[in-house]
Structures are given as structure tokens and as C-alpha cells.
Amino acid sequence: MISLKVPGKLYIIGEYSVLKPGNEAVLVAVDKFINVTVDASKTYEFSSELGHFKWMLSDKLPVFVYDTLTHAKAAVYVAHLYLNYKQVEPKVYSINLSSELTTEENQKYGLGSSGAVVVSVIKGILDYHNVKIKKLDLFKLAVLAQIEINDISSGGELAASIFGGWVHYTRYDLIWVMNHKGKLDEVMTLTWPFLKITRLPKPPFELAICYSGISQSTSQMVGKMQTINQSPWYATFLNKTKLIVTQFKEALVRNDYFTTKYMLEMYRDQLLDLQSKSGIIIESSPFKKMMQIASDYGLPAKTSGAGFGDCGFAIAQNKNQRILVQDAWFKAGLTPLELNVWEYNEQK
Structure with a gap:
């Protein structure tokens, strides 16, 4: 039996x-996990709190209807694609997955x-077959799983879950990857244009993290962004934010x-500009309250990820500051x- 855990992420x-x-x-991996076990079985089977499915192989590849649990199915498919590529005979197994990345109400x-989920399922299946894989190659397979179900993110969350700790991530060229789709040998062996994932040294700062109470779909927000990325002001936004991120990383x-x-506050200003020009609500009322309280304590704060819902955070200089601002959030009815930032014991 194989057991492993993969951390969640937070966009900084x-x-x-x-x-x-x-x-x-720049992202961090956090100490809430997707936990996976893979064990010998008589049938191919997947189970989690959200559901269950079985599958069979045709030409050594799983056959799926992508109606539910699509990320897990795509991960299984891509893992088998890689087993074939490595000429490894697939064993029959069952996967059990549990998540710490949701509230008790899911x-x-x-x-x-x-x-x-994608990273943990691929890694679990490969580990079960004793197939060693480099972190960057695991990232590539996770992207292929996203492409399989047309739920393509920037890839930053995959990088944070795979590498752990503080991560500096540069987005790959999606069009190049799409043009090589179906050519697994090229996808795995060639250098992807632009792609760069670097572990950053852990800074002596503390992250105070706050949940908005609202769940948000990143893919919906990414979809809205597609409609505005031709605007001239958006090109200016991209150029400004690239400089801010670089200077933030160097300061870190x-x-x-x-x-x-200062750079975090500048980036927040850019997001507010994006909000006013695009109509996408990034700072909902819980976040406004959260950031005002952090500001009262002299701490920089912003939303994380798509915004509107999910989490926001403040960066404190020490643990005392972190505890003070978290207590103030709690007293104000926030969550x-x-x-904490989480690192793998051994970095590959």
C-alpha cells in the first residue's frame, strides 16, 4: 500500500x-492536505467524500465518462499514459482520497x-508502480490532466503543491504545449517555453490567513478574464504587475x-484597478473588513487567488503581530x- 499527502496552496x-x-x-504551500492511499484491488476503483467510480482499461488506458469527479479521472488517465510511456505494466488497484481543503460543509x-487532487492521484499511482518521477515532470503531467478536461489554470497551484514551501513560478506557454499534445515524448523531454519553478528561501515573516466565508470558482474567473485580455489597459496591467512581482520576490x-x-500594497492597488475596469469583484465586503483591520495594525493585506471569496492574508513581521491581527479578525466576525507554510522533508 502507498500513502501520501499533497499540500494546498495560497497565492501571495x-x-x-x-x-x-x-x-x-509567488505562492506558498500550506499545511492542509489531500491524503491519498493506493492499494491492491480486484477492480480499478476510486473513492472520496465526493463520490466513487470504477473503470476498465482499453489498450492499457482507462476509459471514462467525464461527468463527475473529472479531476480525479483525468489524473488517473494521465498516470496510465505515463505508465505506458515508461513501458510499465499497470497493476489493478483502488485509490482512496480524503481532503482537508474544504470546510465540514464541503x-x-x-x-x-x-x-x-490531480497531483496526489498521479503521484499515488506512479508511486504504487515504483515509478520515480522528478517534480518538474510531475508538474507537466498535472498540466496534461487539466488539458484533458479543459480546466486549465495558470499552473501556479500545481507548482506550489508539488514543490512545497515558498515558490516563485513563471507561467508556461500554453499554445506550445497544446501544439505538442499527443506527443508525450516531446512534452516530457523538451523544455517548455517560459516555464520556471524555483523554491525560495523561507523568509522570517509570518502569514496571517483569513477565510471570507464564500467559496469561489477559479475557472469561472479565468473565463471572465478571457473576455478582457484584448483590452489595451490589460496590457498595461500585465506589464506593471510583472515588475511588482519581480521586486516583491527580490525583497522577499x-x-x-x-x-x-510596499510591493504587496502596490499589487493590491493594481487589482483594485483591474476590478474597476473589468467589473470582476475581487474585494468583497469580508475582504474589505479583513484588510482594514490588518491596516489598522500596520500590516499589508490582500486577497489570494481569484478574490471575491476564498482566502485573504496579511504578512506580519513576527508571531505576536500575527496573533494580534487574527484575534482582531475573529472579534470582528471573520474566520x-x-x-502555516509547509515544506517537503526532502526537496528534489
């Missing part, structure tokens, strides 16, 4: 901007649950809290989360 800076190939983001926190690496704070 660069969301919306990182939808463009070559643009960058509402998503926005911690990248669908991405972590040198543990420069005040430049980090602080006890989340």
Missing part, C-alpha cells in the same frame, strides 16, 4: 497577471483543492519586510485559519 502575489505566459507569481477554502529573498509590504 501575481494572480491574474500569471495567466499570461512568461508572467510570474465548501472550498480556495487552497487549490482540484490541483492538489533579502528579507526586506518594508519593500515586501482566521490556523495555517
